[in-house]
Structures are given as C-alpha cells and as structure tokens.
Amino acid sequence: MKSFPIEKLATLVVGEIVPSYSPHDSAFALNAVPAFDPFEYRRSALTEKSIVTSGTDGAYPVLRLRFCSLYPFDARNGQPRMFLPGQSVEILARIGSQSVSRYYTPVCGDLSAFEIHVKVYPEGRMSQFLRKQGPGQRQFKVRGPFGVPVIDPESPLTLAAHLPEDIVFITGGTGIAPFLQLLQYIMLPVLQPLTVLTPYEQTMSDELTLSRGDRVVTQDHYLDGWALGHNLTTGATGVFPLSVTSPLNGPRSRLTLLNAVHTPQDLIGLDLLEAAMLAHPDALEVHHFCDRGSGSIARDGVVGTVHAGKMDNTAVADVLADWAARILGGPLWNALAVVCGPRGFDGFAVDAVTELGVDGRVVRVLPADRVMDRM
Ligand SMILES: Cc1cc2nc3c(=O)[nH]c(=O)nc-3n(C[C@H](O)[C@H](O)[C@H](O)COP(=O)(O)OP(=O)(O)OC[C@H]3O[C@@H](n4cnc5c(N)ncnc54)[C@H](O)[C@@H]3O)c2cc1C
Known part of the structure; x- marks a missing residue:
C-alpha cells in the first residue's frame, strides 16, 4: 500500500475560517458588544443564602442572599465594574401569575455577582418569596444599577x-x-490605589515592604486588617496591613x-x-x-x-x-x-x-x- 505523503498532509487545506468582518473595521468592535443599558434585565440565580438575624422582640429576620449572573461573560460595553455607594438593583421574579419587582442595595459585588440583605416582612410578597427559595432553584431578572450615588464617580480621585x-x-x-x-x-476598596502613610518593613516573605508615599493597588481583602496588594512604586506583590495606608x-x-x-x-x-x-x-x-x-x-x-x-x-x-x-x-x-x-x-x-x-x-x-x- 502506498503511504500518504506526510508533507502533503501538512499543507492540505480542509477549510478556512474567514472572519465575517474586517479586523480593521472599527464598527465591528462597537457593534459586537452592545452598550450597557441599566434598564436591560440580566438573568441571575440565587446561589447562596444565610440567616443574618433571626428576628427577636418583634423584629423581622434578615437574610443575606448572593445572586450570580447566569451569563457572566455576556458583559456589555461600559458595564460598571462595581456598585457605587447609594446604588441599588431591581430584582424581578415571577410570583404566582404575577411579575413582582423590588429594589435592593447590594452590599458587595457587581452585576455578575452581588450580595444583598433582605428583611423578611410577614406579609411581604418578595421578601417571603426570597425566604422560601433555595440556591439554584429558579431564575431572577436583575437590572440596574439605579440611584444617584453619594459620591461623584466622574471626579478624579485626587479631587x-x-x-x-x-x-x-x-x-x-x-x-x-x-x-x-x-x-x-x-x-x-478593591483594585483602587491606596497611598502609604506609614512605612512598613516586611516581617514575613509574603509581605510587602512599603515606604511612605508608595501607591498600593489592593487585590483582595482578608477582613482582618490585612489585604493583598501590588505596590505600583516597587512592582512587588504581597500582603500588607491596611492601617499603614490612607482610606480612599x-x-x-x-x-x-x-x-x-x-x-x-x-x-x-x-x-x-x-x-x-x-x-x-x-x-x-x-x-x-x-x-x-x-x-x-x-x-x-x-x-x-x-x-x-x-x-x-x-x-x-x-x-x-x-x-x-x-x-x-x-x-x-x-x-x-x-x-x-x-x-x-x-x-x-x-x-x-x-x-x-x-x-x-x-x-x-x-x-x-x-x-x-x-x-
Ligand atoms: C432604593 C431602595 C433600596 C432598598 N434596599 C433594600 C435592601 O437592601 N434590603 C431590604 O430588605 N429592603 C430594601 N428595600 C425595600 C424593598 O425594595 C422592599 O420594599 C421590601 O423588601 C419589602 O418588599 P416585600 O415585597 O417583601 O413587601 P410588600 O409586599 O411590598 O409589603 C408587604 C407588607 O410589608 C410591609 N412592609 C414592606 N416594606 C416595609 C418596610 N420597609 N417597613 C415596614 N413595613 C414594610 C408593607 O407595609 C406591607 O404591609 C429597598 C427599597 C428601595 C426603594
């Protein structure tokens, strides 16, 4: 049997994927990802639920709920990467034969994953509905953020x-x-540059050494007074005590x-x-x-x-x-x-x-x- 020439196989064109756009066509980039619209609903699921307070002396219980987008990669052009203080989201659910929507204030996260505290009222339609839901049981529609933030995000941080x-x-x-x-x-803050006010000398190998005036971008918080950050001045990454930096x-x-x-x-x-x-x-x-x-x-x-x-x-x-x-x-x-x-x-x-x-x-x-x- 004659062997198939391996060189021929290497050059064989079975098919070619041709982009249906010109990479030089700037309109493509704009059209491919639609602009962010806070009034557009995104589908989310309840992924975590815990009781924060069980309600005593006639007070109502409060739940902490985490919602995650079902399509996190379906982000929009200009989609905010965080909620600003004072902003809320609207959550819409199908309850019985009706669509019910209420506003809630995310305490952390962004539109792809966020957490809210919900006070459960005895006759509350949405809060009682949320109380009965288990993680992953059904889809919710979420949109926002809405509301004028208490800060002016347009102003440079130095102002x-x-x-x-x-x-x-x-x-x-x-x-x-x-x-x-x-x-x-x-x-x-996460992914924000903080200014170092007090020098800090590392005592462990995973810590940052910081000099007064260094700028450190926080990457993660451990909620114990320490954070993981990247020192923009020295290029080093490590953990550091937040107390040596200035609040934002x-x-x-x-x-x-x-x-x-x-x-x-x-x-x-x-x-x-x-x-x-x-x-x-x-x-x-x-x-x-x-x-x-x-x-x-x-x-x-x-x-x-x-x-x-x-x-x-x-x-x-x-x-x-x-x-x-x-x-x-x-x-x-x-x-x-x-x-x-x-x-x-x-x-x-x-x-x-x-x-x-x-x-x-x-x-x-x-x-x-x-x-x-x-x-
Ligand atoms: C901008 C904004 C942000 C909000 N953020 C949050 C949040 O982070 N967490 C949160 O739990 N809620 C928040 N709310 C309130 C939330 O939107 C709902 O109004 C609340 O969850 C009650 O909805 P429900 O469907 O359970 O009650 P409903 O069915 O609307 O009301 C049923 C019964 O509960 C009573 N009730 C409802 N709300 C209250 C109340 N606030 N005080 C006393 N009695 C009440 C009503 O009088 C009624 O008798 C926010 C509201 C706004 C406008």
Missing part, C-alpha cells in the same frame, strides 16, 4: 469633590446597606455611623464593620441604638458602642457634637450626612442633623429600606 472626608450615616434597619457600600468603597478619601477621613435597630441581635454587616475597624480604627466611629431588649445589649462581636434606648435628637446631638463643630468651620463640600431608614425615620434624622446648625445641603436622604412605587 476632594470626589468624596468628602468627614461623613456621617444615620441609618435604621436595612438602611445600613448603603453605609456598608461606602465603608467598603473607602476603607476596603484621604488621610483625614472620618466616617461616623449612628445605626438604629431593635436589639443587638438585629445588627447586620458586623463582619465588614470589624474589618474596617481593624483597618482604620482612628477613622471609624460606630454607635448602635437599640430601642428594645435593652436588658440584653451584650452580644459577641459587636463593633462600636451599643446604646440602650431609642435614637432621638439628644442622642444624635451627643454623638455628632464634634462632627458638627468640625464641619461648621470647614468647607461644605468636605462634609456629608446620609440618612437611610424606614419611612418616618428620615424626617427625624434630617431634623436632628439640621438642629445642630448644620447646613441642610450636606444632608442626603437615600430611599432604601422602604416601599417605593412599583414599576
């Missing part, structure tokens, strides 16, 4: 207008979610939280609060006000001061006296007070802040933790 340095949040219930967004944005909004960053809950058992976001406190203990001040269960205010792992009793105008004035004094003497753009809580709570909180003599223009009300007109 103070990007983010004030002295920020107060007054929150109630799941209204703490936008605070947790901001906390991570400025104290536990500057070395004079101050973040104060006044958080209203029923009991300490209702507190959410404690892992993030602890991580931020370990990273920047001098820049973070946390107060929880518990209007019920005052006899049992002790709870392990609570970060901040727990006050027995309702958050009222006097309590706000006591905690914010120093903040008010600082901002009354400074420029308006460097201060921000964000209010986020159930209906009725925002009116009280805005009054309490403006009673301190603070200009109302520094106060911003976010609509989370409330029912909004349905779409």
Whole structure:
C-alpha cells in the first residue's frame, strides 16, 4: 500500500475560517458588544443564602442572599465594574401569575455577582418569596444599577469633590446597606490605589515592604486588617496591613455611623464593620441604638458602642457634637450626612442633623429600606 505523503498532509487545506468582518473595521468592535443599558434585565440565580438575624422582640429576620449572573461573560460595553455607594438593583421574579419587582442595595459585588440583605416582612410578597427559595432553584431578572450615588464617580480621585472626608450615616434597619457600600468603597476598596502613610518593613516573605508615599493597588481583602496588594512604586506583590495606608478619601477621613435597630441581635454587616475597624480604627466611629431588649445589649462581636434606648435628637446631638463643630468651620463640600431608614425615620434624622446648625445641603436622604412605587 502506498503511504500518504506526510508533507502533503501538512499543507492540505480542509477549510478556512474567514472572519465575517474586517479586523480593521472599527464598527465591528462597537457593534459586537452592545452598550450597557441599566434598564436591560440580566438573568441571575440565587446561589447562596444565610440567616443574618433571626428576628427577636418583634423584629423581622434578615437574610443575606448572593445572586450570580447566569451569563457572566455576556458583559456589555461600559458595564460598571462595581456598585457605587447609594446604588441599588431591581430584582424581578415571577410570583404566582404575577411579575413582582423590588429594589435592593447590594452590599458587595457587581452585576455578575452581588450580595444583598433582605428583611423578611410577614406579609411581604418578595421578601417571603426570597425566604422560601433555595440556591439554584429558579431564575431572577436583575437590572440596574439605579440611584444617584453619594459620591461623584466622574471626579478624579485626587479631587476632594470626589468624596468628602468627614461623613456621617444615620441609618435604621436595612438602611445600613448603603453605609456598608461606602465603608467598603473607602476603607476596603478593591483594585483602587491606596497611598502609604506609614512605612512598613516586611516581617514575613509574603509581605510587602512599603515606604511612605508608595501607591498600593489592593487585590483582595482578608477582613482582618490585612489585604493583598501590588505596590505600583516597587512592582512587588504581597500582603500588607491596611492601617499603614490612607482610606480612599484621604488621610483625614472620618466616617461616623449612628445605626438604629431593635436589639443587638438585629445588627447586620458586623463582619465588614470589624474589618474596617481593624483597618482604620482612628477613622471609624460606630454607635448602635437599640430601642428594645435593652436588658440584653451584650452580644459577641459587636463593633462600636451599643446604646440602650431609642435614637432621638439628644442622642444624635451627643454623638455628632464634634462632627458638627468640625464641619461648621470647614468647607461644605468636605462634609456629608446620609440618612437611610424606614419611612418616618428620615424626617427625624434630617431634623436632628439640621438642629445642630448644620447646613441642610450636606444632608442626603437615600430611599432604601422602604416601599417605593412599583414599576
Ligand atoms: C432604593 C431602595 C433600596 C432598598 N434596599 C433594600 C435592601 O437592601 N434590603 C431590604 O430588605 N429592603 C430594601 N428595600 C425595600 C424593598 O425594595 C422592599 O420594599 C421590601 O423588601 C419589602 O418588599 P416585600 O415585597 O417583601 O413587601 P410588600 O409586599 O411590598 O409589603 C408587604 C407588607 O410589608 C410591609 N412592609 C414592606 N416594606 C416595609 C418596610 N420597609 N417597613 C415596614 N413595613 C414594610 C408593607 O407595609 C406591607 O404591609 C429597598 C427599597 C428601595 C426603594
């Protein structure tokens, strides 16, 4: 039998894949990936579910839910790579014969994978529906982000207008979610360059040595005060203590939280609060006000001061006296007070802040933790 010439096989053309576009045609690149549209629904699945608080003394339970996009590689041109503090998503589900949609505030992630805290109301259509779902059971439609962020993402990071340095949040219930967004944005940021304020000499081989003024891009957080990062100045990659760096909004960053809950058992976001406190203990001040269960205010792992009793105008004035004094003497753009809580709570909180003599223009009300007109 005559053997098939191997050289012929090497040059044999069976077929050729010809691109149906010219690589030089710039219109192709634009057309291939559609532009990002926040009003376009993306299909997601619930992938993780845990109970954050089980609900005590008449409070409602809170769940932590993780959603992942079913088509993560189907990203759009210009798709935001993170949620900005103050932004929410709309989740739409088929419940019975109806489509029901509600807004939720992702505490971390982006459109391809994010986590929300959901307070479960006894008669709540969506929250009860989510409570009954198991991971991977059905598809949800998600779109967004919606809402005007509390920061100006268009401004360069070096401009103070990007983010004030002295920020107060007054929150109630799941209204703490936008605070947790901001906390991570400025104290536990990912893929953002942080400036080194205090030199650090490595003590282990996997650590970074840092000099004052170095810029370190964080890649991962361990939530124990340490992060993995890449030193842009030296080119080295390793772990480093966040406490030697400046928060993203500057070395004079101050973040104060006044958080209203029923009991300490209702507190959410404690892992993030602890991580931020370990990273920047001098820049973070946390107060929880518990209007019920005052006899049992002790709870392990609570970060901040727990006050027995309702958050009222006097309590706000006591905690914010120093903040008010600082901002009354400074420029308006460097201060921000964000209010986020159930209906009725925002009116009280805005009054309490403006009673301190603070200009109302520094106060911003976010609509989370409330029912909004349905779409
Ligand atoms: C911008 C934005 C962001 C939000 N982010 C979050 C979030 O991160 N986590 C979260 O849990 N919720 C959040 N919400 C509220 C959420 O959108 C729903 O309104 C909430 O989950 C209730 O929906 P439901 O279908 O379970 O209740 P519904 O069926 O709409 O209401 C059923 C019953 O529950 C009562 N109820 C509903 N909501 C409240 C409330 N807030 N306080 C007291 N009673 C209530 C109603 O009065 C009604 O009697 C946000 C809302 C907005 C507008």
